[in-house]
Amino acid sequence: EDKVVQSPLSLVVHEGDTVTLNCSYEVTNFRSLLWYKQEKKAPTFLFMLTSSGIEKKSGRLSSILDKKELFSILNITATQTGDSAIYLCAVIHSFGAQKLVFGQGTRLTINP
């Protein structure tokens, strides 16, 4: 059975700190790993990672995939209160109809 595990489940830090969120997976016919940010309801897309070792970067956020060890990390530097959200990791198969398998999410809280 396909499995995606995120850690930690919850994290509270102070504004300005750097955080690292983890995602490990066990998926047959892995194709890509995606990160989403969920603030209230609709998850919004952050990154899609397909190749191992290539960092994707967007402002203060960055992410990298390790296909040998089957995990990904999401880094956020100089955190701001607006980064408070649930961060979801999901994987997608090589074949099939674009079905995403999600982890349980990491709830990140940034205190001022």
Add this chain to the structure above:
Amino acid sequence: DAGVTQSPTHLIKTRGQQVTLRCSPKSGHDTVSWYQQALGQGPQFIFQYYEEEERQRGNFPDRFSGHQFPNYSSELNVNALLLGDSALYLCASSFRGAGANVLTFGAGSRLTVL
């Protein structure tokens, strides 16, 4: 350009009732997927519709059914509601022809079953 729109945003039902949730995909998208997100959990795949047919289904009972219309909009129906069906139901759309893996999600319909 409207994104994915879902209705209703909130609804309350009692056990045994039936519910219909609606979704309009983002302009240019032809594929609709439905996900169930229980409190404190990640979304779980229910099923996906393309060309008005169910293409793939997750591990959900037959009480969960759906439909896609010629304009690509979709409905999710749940019969014989259970307390455990209380969740946020997310609709996501994509364009299958581009082989896109990036789904655009709607804001969801929050279902409470009493």
